Amino acid sequence: MDKLLQALLNGLLLGGFYGVMVLGFSIIWGVMGVINLAHGEFLMMGAYMAWALFRAFGLDPFASLVIVMPVMFIVGYLLQRLILNRVIERPHLMALLVTFGISISIANIYKVVYTASPRNVPVSYNGSVELFGLTFPIVKTLVFFVALSMMFILHLFLQRTRLGKSIRAAAQNKNAARIVGIEIDRVYAITAGICIALTGAAGAMLSPTQAIFPFMGAPFTLKAFTITALGGLGRIPGALLGGIILGMTEVLVATFVPGIGTNLGVAVSFVLLVVMLIVRPQGLLSGLRPMEEVE
Amino acid sequence: MNIWQRMASWRGLIGWLILVTLLALYPYTGLSGSQLFTLSQVFVLVTLASNWNLIGGMTGYVDFGHAVFFGIGAYTMGILVTPVEMAFSPHLTFWQALPFAGITAALFALVIGLPTLRLKGPYFSIAMLGTFVAMREIIRIAAPITGGGKGLDLPPVLDRISDYYFTLALMGFVVAFIWWIRRSEFGATLIAIREDEVGAEMRGINTTQHKIIAFVTAAFFTGLVGGFWAWQNTYIDPDVVFIESRTVEMVMMSMLGGLGTVWGPPLGAVVLYFMRDILWANLLDYHLISLGVLLIVLVLFMPEGILGTLGDRSSTSLLHLWRRERHPSPSNQDSGGNT
Known part of the structure; x- marks a missing residue:
């Protein structure tokens, strides 16, 4: 029983991280219809920056989030202005190919610069606390x-501010948004900036808990996709819910199925993804727009 | 310039058969073993690119994990022929095991394709990326059969000339087959799926069935290539078989030559191979960086590849799709269009 509770707690904590990790991916997809295959690489950039x-x-x-987030915002802004903006209106295949190219380039540039050897961020408080008979890793x-508060702030931003509202308007109907005077290109660039900044922040927060290496990104891209498929596009509660489901599934499998390495998390999320796509392709909660319409 | 247009008729096939015949006679001019090896590697790349093009270029379902079929073919071959005693090792010969390499890959494609190909493109792309990454871990975990991280040894072969003829025959057949598909009603249906899937469905086409047939066919031949590669390499482990760059190269070669065309991927494969050989031979670390950058540049400035940019702009190219959906203010894109 204790083992089960502990696994559920670990899954919940992991799920909160996944929730903030996936937001950048999910919002870029929901607002611009671009599936960012370089998502994991931006996470890796954030982690390296923190390191x-x-x-x-x-x-x-x-x-270091204070530095990482503004820098990554600029990266995202430029990414949108220089590259993504040119492929948004074209068939989704082009956006997939171009972000795939970005992903390969970034990972291999980091390999050349930092070599493939894994790096660690050994913070002094990397222990755990016993509370109510459960172990809380600090x-x-x-x-x-931190992830929960980031999600809350982002939620307020999207709901309450003028800029947040124009982002949601651009997601719902681009042409109508254009007609009422929203500068779509600028809104898109700011959205991309925010999303990449969040992704970089997730990477920085990940850095004390995992080895950092240039090719760490790909599994996160896949997990982000699974979570988005679970929770719906561009929705913050959906991202959190999907993240917690994936986190708990991963931890439970790792705890109760013997003889399975940690790397199988990717396989778990893959199985979850396929099941999800068959059973309920629109996601658990309805998102910014139905997934089937995105192209 | 119009030579490409004329190639769309029977001349394409005739020209191809003449080229293959010439290549078959080429070793009699006294090629060295390493030259034969180089050429057979090019043939393998052409075969892989053409197969990827069948699902990725013609049907428009971008497969980011196609190398998984290569890997499955390689491992089927490895498990069936390895002289080492594993949990399951029937010790077949190369020719006995080869059909199984293709069949296993095709069956796996069927299992994966049934759920994922029902959905729209992006889901399929990511699901394949996931399949690829997951399969590498599964092979590593299934150590009693696959040898895990230690890999498998295969009986050594040093017969360059039969490698050459095998890869040439496979390439000759696959490209001719793709040429035939492109002319057939089946091929036209695949293009229709890429251009307007909903429209194709409304005309009574069973799109899922067509997609799955294309996918399974591509997987079958890719599995054969994988099986052959394992034999030629005499050693396999999860990291050399399931290497990301193999998928990247398949995408790149098709993209470089021209997505959805018959002759684009072979051309792209040849160009990419010699570019890699000449330009990047001494810059190994920069190889994948340049591939990634090249992919970005191609998408932004040359989305139709070499063939599309040179000639035929009507039938199979993506250009009109791009034009139709392009941003209303195209000035910044036109300036880079011919670079």
């Missing part, structure tokens, strides 16, 4: 709460 800041200045990964619990 570099930690090594050079001893900066805490959570404190870093992961912190990540969970």
Whole structure:
């Protein structure tokens, strides 16, 4: 029983992280209809940035968010302006191919610059606390709460501010948004900036808990896709729900099925994805737009 | 310039058969073993690119994990012929095992394709990427049969000349087959699915069935190539078989030559091979970077590949699709169109 509760707790904590990790992917898809296959690589960039800041200045990964997020925002903004904007109106195949190219380029540039050897961010508080008979890993619990507050702030931003509203308008009907005077290109670029900044932040927060290497991204792209398929496009509650489902499934499988390595998380999420696509292709909650319409 | 247009008729096939015949006679001019090896590698790439094009280019379902069929073919071959005693090792010969390499890959494609090909393109693309990554881990875990991370040894062969003729025959057949498909009603249906899937469905075409047939066919031949490769390489492990760059190269070659055309992927494969050989031979680390950058540049400035940019702009190219859906203010794209 304790083992089960502990597994559920770990799954929940992992799910909170997945929730914030997936937002960038899910919103870019929901708003622009672009499936960003380089998602995992932006996460990896954030993680490397946190590692570099930690090594050079001893900066805490959570404190480094102050630097990581603005830098990644600029990366996302430029990405949209220079590349994605040119493929948005074309068949989805082109966007897939171009982000695939971006993904390969970034991963291999990092391999050349930082070599393939794994890096670590050994923070001093990387222990755990016993509470109510359960073990709370400190870093992961912190990540969970930071992730929840980020989601909450983003939710307020999208619902309450003028810019947030124009992002939602652009997602719902691009032409109508254009008619009422929303500068679509600018809104898209800001959306991409926010999304990549969130992804980089997720990478920075991941850095104390996992080895960082240039090819760590691909499984995260796949997981992001699974979670989006579970939770619906561009929806924050959906991202959190999908993240928790995937997190719990992964942890439960790892805990109760013997002889399976940690790498099988990818296989688990793949099975979940296929099942989900067969049973309920529109996602558990309805998203910014129905998934079938996206092309 | 119009030579490409004329190639769309029977001349294409005749020209291809003449080329294959010439290549079959080529070793009699006294080629060295390494030259034969180089050429047979090019033939393998052409075969892979043409197969990928069948599902990725013609049907428009971008397969980011097609190398999984290569891997399954390679591992089927490895398991069936390895002289090492594993949990399951029937010790077949190359020719006995070869059909199984293709058949296993085709069956696997059927199992994967049935759920994923019912859905729209992006789901399929990601599901295949996932299949690829997951399969590498599954092979690693199934160590009693597959040897796990230690890999499998195959009986050594040093017969370059039969490698050459086998790859040439397979390439000759596959490209001719794709040529035939492109002319047939089946091929026209595949193109129709790419251009307007809902429209095709409304005309009573069973699109899922067509997609699955194309997918399984492509997987079958890719599995054969994988089986052959395992034999030629005499050693397989999850990392050399399931290597990302193999899928990337299949995508790149088709894209470079011209998606959905018959002669584009073979041309792309040859160009890419020699570009890799000449330009990047000494810059191994930069190889994949340049592939990625090249892919971005191709999509942005040359979405139809070499063939599409040079000639035939009517039948099979993506250009009119692009034109139709293009941004209303195309000035910035036109400037880069001919670079």
